[in-house]
Amino acid sequence: MKYIDLHTDALTGEGVLSVTPETLRRGDCALECFACFTPHGTLCDTLRLCDRFDEMCSSCGYKRVERADGLSADGIHAMLTVEGGEAVEGELENLTLLYKRGVRLLTLVWNFDNNLGGTHGGGQGLTPFGRAVVEKMGELKMLVDVSHGSDALFYDVAKWSRERGLPFVASHSNARAVCAHSRNLTDEEIGTLADCGGVMGLNFYDEFLSSDKSAEGQKIALIAQISHILKVGGEDVLALGSDFDGIPQNAYLKTAADMPRFFEDLCAVFPPRLVEKLAYANAARVIREIIN
Numbered sequence: 001m002k003y004i005d006l007h008t009d010a011l012t013g014e015g016v017l018s019v020t021p022e023t024l025r026r027g028d029c030a031l032e033c034f035a036c037f038t039p040h041g042t043l044c045d046t047l048r049l050c051d052r053f054d055e056m057c058s059s060c061g062y063k064r065v066e067r068a069d070g071l072s073a074d075g076i077h078a079m080l081t082v083e084g085g086e087a088v089e090g091e092l093e094n095l096t097l098l099y100k101r102g103v104r105l106l107t108l109v110w111n112f113d114n115n116l117g118g119t120h121g122g123g124q125g126l127t128p129f130g131r132a133v134v135e136k137m138g139e140l141k142m143l144v145d146v147s148h149g150s151d152a153l154f155y156d157v158a159k160w161s162r163e164r165g166l167p168f169v170a171s172h173s174n175a176r177a178v179c180a181h182s183r184n185l186t187d188e189e190i191g192t193l194a195d196c197g198g199v200m201g202l203n204f205y206d207e208f209l210s211s212d213k214s215a216e217g218q219k220i221a222l223i224a225q226i227s228h229i230l231k232v233g234g235e236d237v238l239a240l241g242s243d244f245d246g247i248p249q250n251a252y253l254k255t256a257a258d259m260p261r262f263f264e265d266l267c268a269v270f271p272p273r274l275v276e277k278l279a280y281a282n283a284a285r286v287i288r289e290i291i292n
């Protein structure tokens, strides 16, 4: 089953990686979103990672996606993203520069407050500069990502999304009602995200899934997440955001090559039509709507 993954840290990963040309091919991946991640990173560091992405695409044979119509061809596609809006260094022109460099999604904040807004568990929403960045992202046709953001930031982005009629994403976040962690979304947030036409990518970090870290425990937790998200957000809001190579390896889903087995397990519980939506169609819908 073809799938789209909204978040991996493989671009900055070290050692044996879960996301490689080989695992993506065995996993039947259609699109992998590679994050430029440099904690407290500068624009300069981020641009260096953009160069690394270019080199990776040519050496691994990935097809870069900068427009939605690029997604339709066969093969493994790669989209460039940035995790942490501090990379913009407080200047909207830098956002335009990153866009021109091929970046199509920006995760506004990471695990600390920055000049765009507040991190998870905190109370700060979007700052005036954060608001200007989100507005500019709408103009440039970039995906606004609220994963890692505070609840207040989530609702500030949702308000903008409703005003502009543009969906947004939580690229790698689960449901908080199933696993109580501030990185996961509340039921109300999941409902709001669904109303705005957005998607949330299921995250494979065991801390965001269950205290039972065994393979079976993780499989049960992922199924519980999906069942719950379907109940509170409907079938159009689910997507994948593995976080591969940004997290300790999950005992159940170790690499991208495990994805076919995951989909097989899901098809034993959910209608295959629904599994296809969470694997590919929902994320593709939002990407096509924004990046064109």
Ligand SMILES: [Zn+2]
Binding pocket: 083, 148, 172, 246
């Ligand atoms: Zn992250």
